Amino acid sequence: xxxxxxxxxxxxxxxxxxxxxxxxxxxxxxxxxxxxxxxxxxxxxxxxxxxxxxxxxxxxxxxxxxxxxxxxxxxxxxxxxxxxxxxxxxxxxxxxxxxxxxxxxxxxxxxxxxxxxxxxxxxxxxxxxxxxxxxxxxxxxxxxxxxxxxxxxxxxxxxxxxxxxxxxxxxxxxxxxxxxxxxxxxxxxxxxxxxxxxxxxxxxxxxxxxxxxxxxxxxxxxxxxxxxxxxxxxxxxxxxxxxxxxxxxxxxxxxxxxxxxxxxxxxxxxxxxxxxxxxxxxxxxxxxxxxxxxxxxxxxxxxxxxxxxxxxxxxx
Amino acid sequence: xxxxxxxxxxxxxxxxxxxxxxxxxxxxxxxxxxxxxxxxxxxxxxxxxxxxxxxxxxxxxxxxxxxxxxxxxxxxxxxxxxxxxxxxxxxxxxxxxxxxxxxxxxxxxxxxxxxxxxxxxxxxxxxxxxxxxxxxxxxxxxxxxxxxxxxxxxxxxxxxxxxxxxxxxxxxxxxxxxxxxxxxxxxxxxxxxxxxxxxxxxxxxxxxxxxxxxxxxxxxxxxxxxxxxxxxxxxxxxxxxxxxxxxxxxxxxxxxxxxxxxxxxxxxxx
Numbered sequence: 280x281x282x283x284x285x286x287x288x289x290x291x292x293x294x295x296x297x298x299x300x301x302x303x304x305x306x307x308x309x310x311x312x313x314x315x316x317x318x319x320x321x322x323x324x325x326x327x328x329x330x331x332x333x334x335x336x337x338x339x340x341x342x343x344x345x346x347x348x349x350x351x352x353x354x355x356x357x358x359x360x361x362x363x364x365x366x367x368x369x370x371x372x373x374x375x376x377x378x379x380x381x382x383x384x385x386x387x388x389x390x391x392x393x394x395x396x397x398x399x400x401x402x403x404x405x406x407x408x409x410x411x412x413x414x415x416x417x418x419x420x421x422x423x424x425x426x427x428x429x430x431x432x433x434x435x436x437x438x439x440x441x442x443x444x445x446x447x448x449x450x451x452x453x454x455x456x457x458x459x460x461x462x463x464x465x466x467x468x469x470x471x472x473x474x475x476x477x478x479x480x481x482x483x484x485x486x487x488x489x490x491x492x493x494x495x496x497x498x499x500x501x502x503x504x505x506x507x508x509x510x511x512x513x514x515x516x517x518x519x520x521x522x523x524x525x526x527x528x529x530x531x532x533x534x535x536x537x538x539x540x541x542x543x544x545x546x547x548x549x550x551x552x553x554x555x556x557x558x559x560x561x562x563x564x565x566x567x568x569x570x571x572x573x574x575x576x577x578x579x580x581x582x583x584x585x586x587x588x589x590x591x592x593x594x595x
Numbered sequence: 596x597x598x599x600x601x602x603x604x605x606x607x608x609x610x611x612x613x614x615x616x617x618x619x620x621x622x623x624x625x626x627x628x629x630x631x632x633x634x635x636x637x638x639x640x641x642x643x644x645x646x647x648x649x650x651x652x653x654x655x656x657x658x659x660x661x662x663x664x665x666x667x668x669x670x671x672x673x674x675x676x677x678x679x680x681x682x683x684x685x686x687x688x689x690x691x692x693x694x695x696x697x698x699x700x701x702x703x704x705x706x707x708x709x710x711x712x713x714x715x716x717x718x719x720x721x722x723x724x725x726x727x728x729x730x731x732x733x734x735x736x737x738x739x740x741x742x743x744x745x746x747x748x749x750x751x752x753x754x755x756x757x758x759x760x761x762x763x764x765x766x767x768x769x770x771x772x773x774x775x776x777x778x779x780x781x782x783x784x785x786x787x788x789x790x791x792x793x794x795x796x797x798x799x800x801x802x803x804x805x806x807x808x809x810x811x812x813x814x815x816x817x818x819x820x821x822x823x824x825x826x827x828x829x830x831x832x833x834x835x836x837x838x839x840x841x842x843x844x845x846x847x848x849x850x851x852x853x854x855x856x857x858x859x860x861x862x863x864x865x
Contacts, residue, residue, distance in 0.1 A: 293703065294703070294706055294707050294710055295710075297703065297704065297707040298707045298710060298711060301707065302719070305719070305720070305723060306723065308723075411604070414855075415604070418848055418851045418852055418855060419844070419848060421847075421851055422795070422799070422844050422847035422848035422851050423840075423844045423847075423848075424799055424802050424803055424806070424840055424843055424844060424847075425803065426802075426803060426806040426822070426836075426840070427836070427837070427840030427841070427843070427844060430829055430833070430836050430837060430840065431833075431837060433829075433830070434829070434830070434833040434837070437830065530712065532712045532715065533712035533713060533714030533715050534714075536714060536715060536718065536807070537714070537803060537806065537807070540806075540807065541806075551715060551718070552718065552807065555718055555719055555722040555723075556722060556808070558722075558723075563719070567711075567719075570711065570712065570715065571710050571711060574710050574711070574712075575710055
């Protein structure tokens with residue numbers, strides 16, 4: 280198991296390098312760099328001062344050298360300094376991880392609590408009214424823009440409870456209750472949207488499993504339908520749901536950009552968004568690295584959990 | 596096909612889809628308002644019989660702006676999918692057909708793309724390229740190309756060793772003609788389904804990028820651009836965001852419903 284995990288991590292290195300290199304090249308291909316952004320249209324700096332500015336930001340060296348020095352510094356746990364705030368990029372990322380992590384955990388919990396039972400119900404009673412409603416719900420969740428659902432929730436809540444503080448974020452250790460209330464709406468929005476996808480996957484796998492031989496055997500030996508569903512269908516349908524968890528997480532991270540934006544939550548998604556809009560290159564690169572690494576590691580974790588849920592699967 | 600039309604949900608979806616498409620391409624049939632005409636007296640007026648979607652911050656009729664903006668959104672989603680589908684299919688087919696080092700190389704790059712959330716990737720590309728219709732098309736197509744490449748590759752793989760391909764090879768037909776005349780026709784229906792599915796998500800991507808401030812910019816915004824413009828006013832005047840968002844959701848829902856039903860019907864196991 281451990282050797283498997285190590286091998287997967289080593290295999291992931293080229294992917295991570297490729298992603299950061301791609302980002303690096305893209306950043307530099309595009310016209311207009313951070314110095315242009317800093318000086319604006321009214322540029323009163325002399326050539327000498329401009330050159331000094333480039334030099335101090337390390338932007339005067341050849342592209343490849345810049346990339347390698349970034350990697351070199353990375354190995355020393357140094358991701359550089361934000362061009363916008365002057366803070367250390369690593370520190371900024373570390374500060375924002377707990378916020379997004381909390382949002383992610385709550386959203387996924389909501390998604391699973393709604394998605395799996397609904398998917399099971401709809402798959403077991405295929406063609407019934409429940410199934411039709413669940414299918415519409417599933418497709419609606421897939422089709423509704425994240426910001427739109429968020430906006431509707433905000434409008435509804437602000438009309439119904441004018442005192443409820445919708446925007447912003449309070450850290451848990453500062454005030455647990457207002458922390459929970461500040462994370463409630465964002466995670467509900469994201470959770471609802473993800474639950475529709477969880478529901479669809481659960482339904483599809485339930486339908487698939489119900490058609491198999493061992494279900495017919497279980498039924499024909501007189502097992503009550505409840506037992507068939509719980510003992511045979513539920514456990515087996517958990518596997519595909521788990522497999523897509525990795526993909527869902529990518530969706531989740533994309534979703535957090537929108538959600539953190541609309542609810543003014545200082546998480547990774549907002550960091551990425553601000554860094555990209557302001558062309559804060561070190562922060563962009565740092566967050567790209569963080570996101571890619573998270574997804575890669577999460578995929579490995581999912582594969583490992585997989586073996587516990589399904590004994591037939593062996594890690595190779 | 597008959598079973599498809601028996602389901603009322605499919606019929607409704609098809610109707611919504613057709614209606615939205617017609618609105619997009621013949622906007623003047625649906626509204627007599629000028630989407631650019633400002634009216635200071637009616638700034639942010641709530642929906643009424645006169646303005647069914649209300650008005651925006653300049654007193655412009657929101658329904659007219661949505662109807663006129665639709666075309667841009669449809670075109671952005673459509674053309675970015677055409678580009679992504681063309682390049683992605685070419686890469687996917689050749690990668691599966693030729694295999695070897697080329698295949699490994701291509702798959703590595705695609706894996707790298709997949710280790711990244713599509714929305715964030717789109718945000719990066721569009722933020723660096725800048726906004727504008729063509730740039731938006733370019734950005735969205737870059738995001739979707741690897742998706743097509745991977746899917747089309749998986750369609751092609753089983754065809755590489757089927758008899759008629761081997762036979763064509765043995766009589767000395769050139770690779771290009773085998774790909775064009777033997778492989779492509781066989782996977783075309785599946786490519787088209789992939790196209791439709793991704794078209795709806797591309798439509799969603801356009802709107803979301805618009806919300807984040809990277810839509811087709813004013814004065815002739817797409818739906819995404821409209822939503823981005825309305826963002827700052829939505830707490831006091833929810834309609835500026837809710838209605839354009841509703842149109843996006845209905846469009847995407849109808850396309851998803853249609854493809855979902857078609858897939859359900861085509862899958863013999865279910």
